[in-house]
Amino acid sequence: MTNWQSTAPAGMMARFRQVRQQTLALCRGLSAEDMLLQSMPDASPGKWHLAHSSWFFEQFVLGRDPAYRPRDPAWHYLFNSYYQSVGPMHARPQRGLLSRPSLDEVRGYRQYIDDAMSELLNRGDDPELAALVELGLQHEQQHQELLLTDIKHAFWCNPLQPAYRAALTDTATAKAVPLRFVDGREGVVEIGHRGEGFAFDNETPRHRSLLHPHALANRLVTNAEYLAFVREGGYCEPGLWLSDGWATVQREGWQHPIYWQDDLASEFTLAGLRGLDPHEPVCHLSYYEAEAFARWAGARLPTEAEWESAAQRVAVDGNLQDEQRFQPRAANGDAALLQLYGDVWEWTASPYINYPGFRPLPGALGEYNGKFMCGQWVLRGGSCVTPRDHIRASYRNFFPPHARWQFAGLRLGQDR
Amino acid sequence: MTNWQSTAPAGMMARFRQVRQQTLALCRGLSAEDMLLQSMPDASPGKWHLAHSSWFFEQFVLGRDPAYRPRDPAWHYLFNSYYQSVGPMHARPQRGLLSRPSLDEVRGYRQYIDDAMSELLNRGDDPELAALVELGLQHEQQHQELLLTDIKHAFWCNPLQPAYRAALTDTATAKAVPLRFVDGREGVVEIGHRGEGFAFDNETPRHRSLLHPHALANRLVTNAEYLAFVREGGYCEPGLWLSDGWATVQREGWQHPIYWQDDLASEFTLAGLRGLDPHEPVCHLSYYEAEAFARWAGARLPTEAEWESAAQRVAVDGNLQDEQRFQPRAANGDAALLQLYGDVWEWTASPYINYPGFRPLPGALGEYNGKFMCGQWVLRGGSCVTPRDHIRASYRNFFPPHARWQFAGLRLGQDR
Amino acid sequence: MTNWQSTAPAGMMARFRQVRQQTLALCRGLSAEDMLLQSMPDASPGKWHLAHSSWFFEQFVLGRDPAYRPRDPAWHYLFNSYYQSVGPMHARPQRGLLSRPSLDEVRGYRQYIDDAMSELLNRGDDPELAALVELGLQHEQQHQELLLTDIKHAFWCNPLQPAYRAALTDTATAKAVPLRFVDGREGVVEIGHRGEGFAFDNETPRHRSLLHPHALANRLVTNAEYLAFVREGGYCEPGLWLSDGWATVQREGWQHPIYWQDDLASEFTLAGLRGLDPHEPVCHLSYYEAEAFARWAGARLPTEAEWESAAQRVAVDGNLQDEQRFQPRAANGDAALLQLYGDVWEWTASPYINYPGFRPLPGALGEYNGKFMCGQWVLRGGSCVTPRDHIRASYRNFFPPHARWQFAGLRLGQDR
Amino acid sequence: MTNWQSTAPAGMMARFRQVRQQTLALCRGLSAEDMLLQSMPDASPGKWHLAHSSWFFEQFVLGRDPAYRPRDPAWHYLFNSYYQSVGPMHARPQRGLLSRPSLDEVRGYRQYIDDAMSELLNRGDDPELAALVELGLQHEQQHQELLLTDIKHAFWCNPLQPAYRAALTDTATAKAVPLRFVDGREGVVEIGHRGEGFAFDNETPRHRSLLHPHALANRLVTNAEYLAFVREGGYCEPGLWLSDGWATVQREGWQHPIYWQDDLASEFTLAGLRGLDPHEPVCHLSYYEAEAFARWAGARLPTEAEWESAAQRVAVDGNLQDEQRFQPRAANGDAALLQLYGDVWEWTASPYINYPGFRPLPGALGEYNGKFMCGQWVLRGGSCVTPRDHIRASYRNFFPPHARWQFAGLRLGQDR
Ligand SMILES: [Fe+3]
Ligand SMILES: [Fe+3]
Numbered sequence A, B, C, D: 001m002t003n004w005q006s007t008a009p010a011g012m013m014a015r016f017r018q019v020r021q022q023t024l025a026l027c028r029g030l031s032a033e034d035m036l037l038q039s040m041p042d043a044s045p046g047k048w049h050l051a052h053s054s055w056f057f058e059q060f061v062l063g064r065d066p067a068y069r070p071r072d073p074a075w076h077y078l079f080n081s082y083y084q085s086v087g088p089m090h091a092r093p094q095r096g097l098l099s100r101p102s103l104d105e106v107r108g109y110r111q112y113i114d115d116a117m118s119e120l121l122n123r124g125d126d127p128e129l130a131a132l133v134e135l136g137l138q139h140e141q142q143h144q145e146l147l148l149t150d151i152k153h154a155f156w157c158n159p160l161q162p163a164y165r166a167a168l169t170d171t172a173t174a175k176a177v178p179l180r181f182v183d184g185r186e187g188v189v190e191i192g193h194r195g196e197g198f199a200f201d202n203e204t205p206r207h208r209s210l211l212h213p214h215a216l217a218n219r220l221v222t223n224a225e226y227l228a229f230v231r232e233g234g235y236c237e238p239g240l241w242l243s244d245g246w247a248t249v250q251r252e253g254w255q256h257p258i259y260w261q262d263d264l265a266s267e268f269t270l271a272g273l274r275g276l277d278p279h280e281p282v283c284h285l286s287y288y289e290a291e292a293f294a295r296w297a298g299a300r301l302p303t304e305a306e307w308e309s310a311a312q313r314v315a316v317d318g319n320l321q322d323e324q325r326f327q328p329r330a331a332n333g334d335a336a337l338l339q340l341y342g343d344v345w346e347w348t349a350s351p352y353i354n355y356p357g358f359r360p361l362p363g364a365l366g367e368y369n370g371k372f373m374c375g376q377w378v379l380r381g382g383s384c385v386t387p388r389d390h391i392r393a394s395y396r397n398f399f400p401p402h403a404r405w406q407f408a409g410l411r412l413g414q415d416r
């Protein structure tokens, strides 16, 4: 059924525990009240993330065994996100209204699932099972990232502007390396998942893609560079924007990135309000903002194929969730291309559509990615809230062009 | 400044403690998560009610002393409801996003206020102070009622339909007394607050009012009576409705009272889902529904003057918050007019406007009632969630005509 | 069926012709394109007014004769306004999409109706018929006024700001008489229609009403007076406004009356843009604005009973549609109370509700007035676009509090 | 400045006259009222199309001569569509409120422009001028098509469902040829405009594109085929739809193509209501519907590169505007690929983005196409309302995925 290979059962058990515990670790310091917050329809409460990522195992792994008894059948409706083929679901914008089950009950639910999974994983070797478990863990890691992006937005909505982790304010004030452009490959290349290790269905099939002459910036765009765009009237000049983007700027009154203060001197972070570091990558841009900046800079966004062909030759490393910094960091190092992984997701010039020959996973899991292939743009490379063992060169993230609450920025590209 | 007389300081201290403790008592069984729920812009979280009713003392009583130090100046913005003249305020629909301050901190805030109030009340006699404290307590009692209406709505939004107090399901299944009409007074009467005891500014001044020949029903309309209206197509016949009401019925898809199930056999209560008791007064009607029912029944709603002139001769008693039933009860007894107080608020035929010669309280407190005198209708008599020492014949409650989440029903009236 | 008496058939024929011709006369100078404009859901195209006022005769007068054949049965759906009991209707906001039937066809429709009506009126005496015809004519006169208010709004929406009648710019620049307050009657008075001549059902029954001591201003509020309110920050001070009014001011960005230019020196009129005459009555206010102005002026709006008891003793005369000025005029003359009739409709402090003992007309005509008795406020006295033989002391006009496009202003009142 | 070559001045004059006259010819039978209709924000009144396409010459051709005097400077604001760099513009949803200037004045405006253009074209050879004139004519042809799509929608909104041209009802009832799939080219091909003749900037530059193995259907999908999809529950099965598409189906209550009647037996056409011809191509689909149908049919939409590489070898011919049928026609003939041009625009699987190396036209004309490259999908091949000399293999049309009012359908594609 699945097309990826997975770890052996023994390793799988360890990995299962690690990922599941990491989710809980991310919730340390968040109260039951914090975990209930839903600040907008696009975001979900932390408690819901905890429950839904457990439900995923119940639905798609444990539920394959007819003998399995769900923790509470009524919760299926509450914690199904968008899988129409397994039944109706609680309306997304109302997730913040679920004070019951309580956070304690949801933690109990997680334990219930963990116990059942342990038992299942102990039963022995089953490649199909291992593949599904890996999918469930990758899914959970996506929700780890969302948990952090969502709580950041929710805290920002509170006039008290509370911090998620106060210690994060200790930031090295390194200088970003100078910007240069690095020529990319040209001609027919192969992109997409190669068939070893896990990948989502939307990364497949591996296929040939034609690259035109181009170059990529060696690092991400910095706050200082974006600040120049703001100061020079970027948000007042319709000629720099897509038509939909300009309409959004006008309608919403955008004047700077969402978490910047109006003084253009400080920004809201997971450590609370702090001074805007000019060397850090600009973060929390919409596609509209990233695209307008690139035009203003006389450049363009890279395509996802350009990005992937470059990233294929770079090992996954960088300022990822594992660093627990939860904030992008100034580019430094000698590599030709820096910051490909981590720091901020990079908006690309590529609409999110299927690869040639794409087949969604069979059954309800086919709803995971395929049905969203309209109206969104691809982002690449992961961010400072993405787990290191979750990201890879072929990974395709996607969001609508107005979305600002993700850890998203940009790298410039150029025609050659 | 105020025009009511109040209890002596000693009695005031006891009363202060009683009211404040009752607010907390109503929160028993509600978790921090429950207390954060805001299910619609018109409702507020329980925690917010706790904090705002404390802020009210801070702002309007304690703050008169320049030496008073507020618990946290930043909270002023959060817990000011709508008093524009004391500064800007947190947007009402976003009250549910305040996970911080926590419920514990808000309880601490209450204690802080209680301590400061104790000290102040101990300082000795001050009629002005006593009047303001009484206003603050009456205000708090209003929020007691709102806390219950709001949590009922929030729990109803949860597909699990949790109960606030399970024990409430034990209901006597009494039969309602038969319906009859009782002639009211005719000619010029006096209504409005007389100047003894507390009243809100909108109940003043006492003034003459001209009553036309009329009669009032001896009891409230029952579920059985309203059910007949539903079953005979009341929600499908535009001729029975006000134009705005019919537009609302169509747009919102109303087919029965908000908390009734589609089977017309059960309803959601503070004790969870239970069978619809035909003898209980119908509850949670909008003005549109009450008015349409009255037309269908060949009757009309009473005016507020008709209601008050009748209620002036009846002592305050009935199924009020003090009974802790939190659900209306079938009419019984020998009195000519039953259920004037308690059970459900009674929609009247009177738009909520000022009495002749009305003067709002001076200063910011003038915003308490006066600025809402547009687009709302008067309700009279209190409900099963109104404290007994809060209601009186001259009390004027008011809500917009589409509001359904209050404990509101109706008594029929007639021209004679 | 009806409760008014009407002219004898012979006089009725003349009156019928006069009113019908006047409607067409008001359309002179308006092209077929102008007559199709619908600038907002609350307004209707001129062509629709022409057709609907003819349909009214077809539906409620001619249709009583089973032998009558409608001009086109399909038009019933198009030109029924809101009479649910005679069938479904075209959606109000879509009236501007009816390029067919053409203006010429609608004029033909009018002729068709006029011919049929002539024949019917010639058949001889029938008091019931005469009463219905009079209702149809009064209805048509209401639409005459709406036709002018609606085209004014539509032309104002055109950046070219075209004039309806250029000659209107020649305005005498008289000075308004000084403001004084005149004591009104006190105690129980009678208001409502007396039973002679035509009246709408909502003016009945004549009934006793209790007046409290009060005074009325001798004239309407002028542009100069309202300008002072604007200049002194009236639109920036929440304390002057009803809560709903302030929310509207903020949401809509109101800074002055709708047809004033931002320079506060000129206004859009049916004669196009012209200088703001300080002596003319302020016009095109919403209830919110009128009410806020009165508060700012230390006064209040009169109640409708106060207004009517004063107007009962004043003959109908003034700057009405018959003057063809279509713009209010500075108050002058010796009478105690000036401008009661004509110039601008006067917002009152009275919500639009039924009189005690009110009975709507039987059948579909009962939908004419009664079902709108919610959320609106009463206006009195007619305006410069109201026909003289249409207005009377008991006449009750009504609009929602945010409506600005009517010729509405205010007269101050006071408690005594 | 431009990158296309154009006709010699002499031929240009003839072409200019032909295109301009054709626009007027399409308006025959439409009254001034019809020409004012704007049935939704996405559509424009016919009169506006007439004026705007003339303004385009004034702004971008005549205005290059400093001596040129515009017909009326105030009209610039009215008839600028979306060119922010030449100044602000009348709000798009309000175009239907411009009764002035009248249709006659707009016709006069056209004549004024035609006269000035004649004089200009007579001045002699100027390749730059010729290129701009050609752009203006291609622009005008786009508005010819929009004029027809917009009036079709407007007439459909009229409950009388008037016909634009009654004669169109005479339709041959040919049978569509059987469906087969034809293999397409594979490997690197060239697409985009080659540099001869006119093309819009978005068709450039010609560039290499990599085609994966695929096949295209020999003809368009028919009404009969789409009817099977409807009858078999296509609009009730979420699994067939994109997530956004399903949300739209639910929210809007879609149950069949927009102009089909609920009986699934007739459809609204420019000739009024007529029986649904099973052999005609299905028309007026949104992208969502086209994409869902393709999935249901076990196929997919072609990419624009697949389509163009096939169309490059086929001469432009088909059921285009020149046929004056204004309705698609059943596929017939021997060619391998039928109906590539005309009948209905074909939704492709390609989001509308820039070609590699794309440069928008300089100056304000750069706003023509480039700023819309977000959130839309490419359609290819023209329709029965597209002029024959306007369409070509490289032509890229684009609309948002929910748009239904265009003459749009689909051809199936397949992986091989
Ligand atoms: Fe998920
Ligand atoms: Fe309050």
Ligand SMILES: [Fe+3]
Residues within 6 Å of the ligand: C052, C081, C139, C143
């Ligand atoms: Fe009417």
Ligand SMILES: [Fe+3]
Residues within 6 Å of the ligand: D052, D081, D139, D143
């Ligand atoms: Fe255009």
